[in-house]
């Protein structure tokens with residue numbers, strides 16, 4: 001890990017300013033991974049809203065389990081998939097704090113399906129940042145509930161077959177029908193413009209909670225070059241050309257009354 | 260019944276004791292025979308302006324407890340056997356994250372779905388950790404409704420003191436039966452400061468609470484620290500009751516409902532001239548090995564009535580170390596032995612030894 005001053009020097013050279021809510025730690029993520037970008041977006045959003053000191057995050061079991069090393073905020077771990085239940089417990093006893101869960105697609109849409117559906121249905125006043133990279137990253141690239149049909153993974157070596165493995169789950173659309181969900185948006189980090197849009201969605205999710213308006217979830221379509229077996233550049237192309245066809249970006253639901 | 264006593268079921272009394280202990284949040288999921296507890300909390304917690312959620316599952320309930328516990332608040336969940344199995348993952352995490360919490364198990368017949376009648380067949384689960392990994396939970400086995408009250412109150416204090424989850428192992432009969440209880444002697448709750456709690460990094464460094472330690476040496480540090488905590492609990496928190504052991508030739512070891520029935524059997528045996536004494540473990544972990552070890556010096560044999568095929572008997576044998584015979588008796592499947600059955604077992608054993 002570079003010293004704080006060394007990190008700052010290199011930051012300066014690149015004309016880069018690190019959000020205060022992001023620690024100096026060098027992330028363990030693979031080259032081209034989406035988690036780092038999304039961590040940064042959330043850190044920027046927390047800084048801009050001035051909520052860093054009252055935010056508590058729940059890190060999932062997944063590649064981003066080490067979130068507590070990367071955000072300069074209080075973070076709890078949760079058992080795999082129980083992330084929204086832990087976030088619910090925190091928020092209910094500390095309603096004046098800002099609470100978010102950060103979850104991968106295995107954590108949120110497979111083992112934790114019941115927890116996310118019911119947190120949304122209760123209208124828990126929390127934010128969920130959901131990273132859809134269509135695979136299980138941490139365990140070595142197995143099929144996720146979001147894996148595309150025909151996508152090859154460690155456990156779908158011949159490609160995901162609808163008959164054998166079922167279909168990719170569209171989480172936002174699944175939660176849309178629940179009266180308790182307030183704000184659901186799907187974004188991508190497939191281009192600088194889309195990254196800015198993604199940050200606006202994060203800001204809006206936080207504001208929804210600050211206004212006491214209830215449950216919000218932002219789904220990020222994010223690259224996993226390692227387990228997509230693609231270059232970082234091709235992974236971005238894959239998001240922009242293939243993923244968006246199955247998981248159309250946009251506001252799925254907005255009952256916030258915000259702009 | 261004195262003026263300050265009220266008639267309550269075990270389930271409701273446990274709920275009220277938790278309220279008196281200052282529980283900030285309760286999370287539960289319906290399962291018989293503990294439903295009266297969840298129902299009681301559903302109105303009492305709201306009356307007190309505290310948090311109540313009927314969760315979507317026991318998995319969610321125990322993890323909501325975890326969320327309240329990382330926030331530094333007192334939290335409780337309750338269930339019965341199948342639901343407690345589901346909570347075990349969360350209890351392992353609570354232990355690893357050094358979080359206080361109280362988990363109530365109103366034990367029913369098992370394995371599997373079993374039935375809704377009282378049993379003691381979750382003793383191993385309650386006293387051996389129950390989930391994965393090297394850990395223990397404080398485990399109390401009350402035998403009266405008043406003791407349910409006192410032990411729930413104590414469980415909150417000890418769980419905070421040692422930063423480890425505590426389990427109340429009662430059974431369906433205790434949960435359902437009504438007895439006079441008082442809460443008057445319970446002090447207002449006085450939980451310790453919790454500087455480790457996650458309350459937002461305001462004016463201090465960020466904090467995290469976790470159980471992932473990829474470096475084996477670092478995880479080993481946690482394991483060793485937990486072991487030290489468990490040693491302290493073993494030194495300070497062993498609780499038991501002894502009855503008529505002074506001249507006893509036969510020692511019954513029984514807890515909870517089995518101990519109640521055993522007391523009556525003991526009385527009848529003494530009427531027949533058989534000198535029976537009783538050791539009733541109150542803390543099931545840490546276990547009262549020492550009084551049983553001492554009894555092994557003087558009695559002819561031990562009899563362990565349990566509403567299971569024989570689980571606590573292993574702890575009795577650990578204490579006795581082969582010095583005396585240790586026999587099991589009891590009914591299973593949700594049945595409870597009556598005093599006559601235990602008396603018959605005493606007579607049978609007397610003939611054997």
Ligand SMILES: Cc1ncc(C[n+]2csc(CCOP(=O)(O)OP(=O)(O)O)c2C)c(N)n1
Nearest residue numbers: 061062063080104105106107135136137138
């Ligand atoms: C109960 C339990 N089951 C399985 C695992 C193993 N496991 C760790 S991470 C993970 C999947 C993570 O994938 P995802 O949620 O998509 O996040 P990513 O790693 O891709 O960011 C699994 C199955 C576990 N830790 N606990």
